[in-house]
Amino acid sequence: MxxxxxxxxxxxxxxxxxxxxxxxxxxxxxxxxxxxxxxxxxxxxxxxxxxxxxxxxxxxxxxxxxxDEPNTPPVRMLPAPIRGKVIAVRPSPGTVKAARVTAHVAVTAGQGWHSWQVRAWDGLTLGVYRRAIRQAEAIGDREALAEWVDRMEKAKHQRHDRLMELPILAMNIAKVLGISIIGALMLLLALSTAVWATGVGDFPTVWHIAGNVIKALLTLVKWLWPVLPVALVVSAFREGKRRGTPVGWLIADKDEVKDRDLIPDEGAILNALRELGISKLDRAFKEGWRPRFVLPTERDGKGYHTQLELPPAVTVEMINDKKKLLAHNLVRFPVEVWATEPRDLPGVLDLWVADQGSLSGPVEPWPLLNDGTADYFKGVPVAVDIRGRRVNGRLFEANYVIAGMMGSGKSSLIITLLLGAMLDPLVDIDVFVMADNADYDPMRPRLRTLMTGAGDDVAEACLNNLRDLYADLTVRGKALKEHGARAVTRELAEKDARLRPRIAVIDECQALFLHETLRKEAIETCVKLENAARKYAITLVYATPEPSSDSLPRRLIAVTSNRACFAIGDQLSNDAVLGTGSYKAGISAVGLEPKTDEGPGDVGTFMARGFTPKPGLLRGHFVSQAQAGPVVERAMRIREKAGIGPSGRPAPTPGRDLLDDLDEVLGADRVRVADIPPRLRELAPSWRPYESLRGTDLRDILTREYGVRVTNKANILWLDPAEVRSVKASREAGE
Incomplete structure (x- = not known):
């Protein structure tokens, strides 16, 4: 200044x-x-x-x-010059985020427009069929090639027929529009005349109202017209999000690239596939392959579900061969990643990735642990799937093969299955364990038979039970014929004791199927039983820690509906349980770990086929022996309330004496025990205890209740009438 x-x-x-x-x-x-x-x-x-x-x-x-003295600060001289200092200007995070969101919307919408163009071009040129044909040629699948060529020819003919019908369709539409307009005019004319004739209003009144309505509609269209571009952008964005490929630099900051994504979205999956080391897949990436996401990543239970179309010459089997590396790239354990190929979508990778740690920890308590009953014909809860949904184990029209290493949890699955079956009072259960095992001891009061041990006597008793079951098919067939039914139902089982459900468990079944003398007959009987018993309410359950083509014959596996494979050692054992080719198809339990001293591993987790529409991983419920006791007591009360004895026979009622009836139907010669129940039914057709009596039932009654000796020769039960008459005489003498 x-x-x-x-x-x-x-x-x-x-x-x-x-x-x-x-x-x-x-x-x-x-x-x-x-x-x-x-x-x-x-x-x-x-x-x-x-x-x-x-x-x-x-x-x-x-x-x-x-x-006046100026206000500028004095010039200060630095004591030394500054060398090697780099100053970086950091952008505002808000600005970067806004720019990234804008770019993301623009790119995704552009991908949506591109997807529409590709789909339109595919529709015009049959591109879907052509790609499938090229893929079938690349992998050498002649059957698929012929099928897709045939489909393309049919599609061409169908499109030609539709094009030929277009003129007729256009004429029909024009006719409908013309008739509609004429009808509307006639209606307005009639209304106008009626209004004028009745004196309600003038003749043009109706026309004025119609004109105002049309004007209002056109005004509405005028105001809504600017919304159309916004709707197109939103639709394009959604289409791009569904079918487009996320751009890496729009997904994460450069500082975040070092950390692998825990959420397996489209970008994370593509990054994982790039690092699998599959040469044909690497070549496709280098050539600019852009996958089509049939199903974008979405939340599914306790994980994420994605479907994407693989490039030509790359199969789902190739991806499964690299499953461990794929899981590592997705920051998961192999058991938490499942890659399959949908039956209706060939060439598509169906990928499900579990949340980290979701397959560890305890499963929720068994639903029937504290209360409730069960129904053999509806199944019982046994597990939950990896999405957390309850899975029931079928009993009617089902048979089971269960395999896994020691400590993997296969006995727990059988126990849960049997405890549920026990809560149905109609079910009889026989358990044969060809090893010294106490797992089933808490259930003994409710079981019809429980035999354990590694001796031949257990194997022979098991085979006798199988023979009895097979002979029982004739009895059940006659009963169904009498009732005019094709299959056993709950109503029939409640009404006719001959049709009550039966379950037979053969644990450590390798001892039976590898037995030197019993092997052949056991396999033949089991296969015939499974083939014929489907509608007769008979269920067989096999369990083994050593699955192979010998311990689990292929003929038996082929007719078994439900298969469960717990932690297993190798591919051959896996396929012996789940079927040939299961391992290569991604249906594998090889990655599961049994329980050890170091930790629980994957105990209770198993790969299942037949439990659900598609094979998949399940986690079984666990019921301890202490918890099983109250369940068995509850089952006993339910059975007694239904008027059925502990061994499966109706509660005894006065009126007939078994020894007297045997004395009457038996001659002097030794007779097979299996042939005696039909004679007793002929003697007393209306006596209910004889209606469901079987050879093994008769043996148990005679030996346990009367002390009559039954002999076993060549695995056939025999009864000497003299033994019966001797015991009867002793009883009458009061001894």
Whole structure:
């Protein structure tokens, strides 16, 4: 800031400085002028002038400016120069995020438009069929090639027929429109006439109303017309999100690229596929292959589900061969990643990735643990799938093969299945364990038979039970014929004791199927039973820790509906249980770990076929022996309430004596025990205890309740009538 001033000499004294008003200042007011000091020349002090020059000095007025000190800071010199310093300007996070979102929407919408164009072009050129044909040619699948060629020819003919029908369709549409317009005009004319004739209004009234309605509709269209571009952009964005490929630099910041995504979205899946080391897949990526996501990544239970179309010459089997690496790339364990090929979508990778750790930890308690009953014909809850949904184990029209290493949890599945079956009072259960095992001891009161041990006697008893079951098919067939039914139902089983459901468990079945003398007959009997017993309410359950083509014959596996494979050692054992080719198709339990001293592993988790529409991983419920006791007691009460004895026979009622009846139907010669029940039914057709009596039942009654000796020769039960008459005589004598 500057102001003008003038110096006034003062003689011998110092000159005075007088500030002058600025040239552009406004005139002072009278009040301001009065406050200013008045200075006169005569009042100025004399300037110090030498005596010899005093007469020569003249008074001058000097003009100048008072300059204020500037406000700029002083210049500071650095003590040393700065070398090697790089300064980076970081962008605003909000700006970056907004730009990324905008770019993401634009790119995704563009991909949606591109998808529409590709689909339109595919529709015009039959591109879907052509790609499938090329893929079938690349992998050498002649059957698929012939099928797709045939489909394409049919599609061409169908499209040709539709094109030929277009003129007729256009004419029909024109006719409908013309008739509709004429009808509308006639209706308006009739209404106008009616309004005029009745005096309600003038003749044009109806036409004015119709015109106003049309005007309102056109106005609405006018206002909604600008919404159309927005709707197209939204539709394109959704189409791009569904079928497009996410762009990497729009998904994560550069600083985040080092961390692998825990959520297996489309970008994470593509990154995982790029690192599998499959040469044909790598070549497809280099050539710019862009996958079509049939199903974009979506939440599915306790994981994520995605479907994408693989490039030509790359199969789902190739992906499964690299399953461990795929799981590693997705930051998962192999058991948490499942890649399959849908039956109705050839060439599509169906990928399900579980949440980290979702397959570990306890499963929710068994639903029937504390209360409730069960129905053999509806199945019982045994497990949950990897999506957390309950899975029931069928009993009617089903048979089971269960395999796995020691400590993998296969016995727990059988126990859960049997405990559920026990809660149906109609079910009889026989259990044969060809090893020293106490797993089934808590269920003994409710079981019809429980035999354990590694001796031949258990194997022979098991085979006798199978023979009895096979012979029982004849009895059940006759009963169904009497009732005019094709299959056993719950109503028939409640009404006729001969049709009550039966379950037979053969644990450690390898001891039976590898037995030197019993093997052949056991396999034949089991296969015939499974083939014929489907509608007769008979269920067989096999369990083994050593699955192979010998311990589980292929003929038996082929007719078994439900298969469960727990932790297993190799591919051959896996396929012996789940079927040939299961391992390569991704249906594998090889990655599961049994329980060890170091931890629980994957105990209770098994790969299942037949439990659900598609093979998949299940986690079985666990019921401890302490928990099984109350369930068995509840089952016993339910059975007693139904009027059925513990061994499966109706509760005894007075009226007939078994020894007397045997004395009457038996001759003098030794007879097979299996042939005696039919004779007793002929003797007393209306006696209900004889209606469901079987050879093994009769053996148990005679040996346990009467002390009659039954012999076993060549695995056939025989009864000597003399033994019966001797026991009868002793009883009558009062001994």
């Amino acid at each position: 500057t102001r003008p001033f003038r110096l006034i000499p003062g003689g011998e004294e110092r000159p005075k400085v007088e500030l002058l008003p600025e040239e552009d200042d406004d005139e002072l007011t009278e009040e301001e002028a009065q406050r200013l000091p008045v200075r006169r020349p005569e009042d100025a002090p004399p300037l110090p002038v030498p005596d010899d020059e005093r007469d020569e000095v003249e008074q001058y007025v000097y003009e100048g400016e008072v300059v």
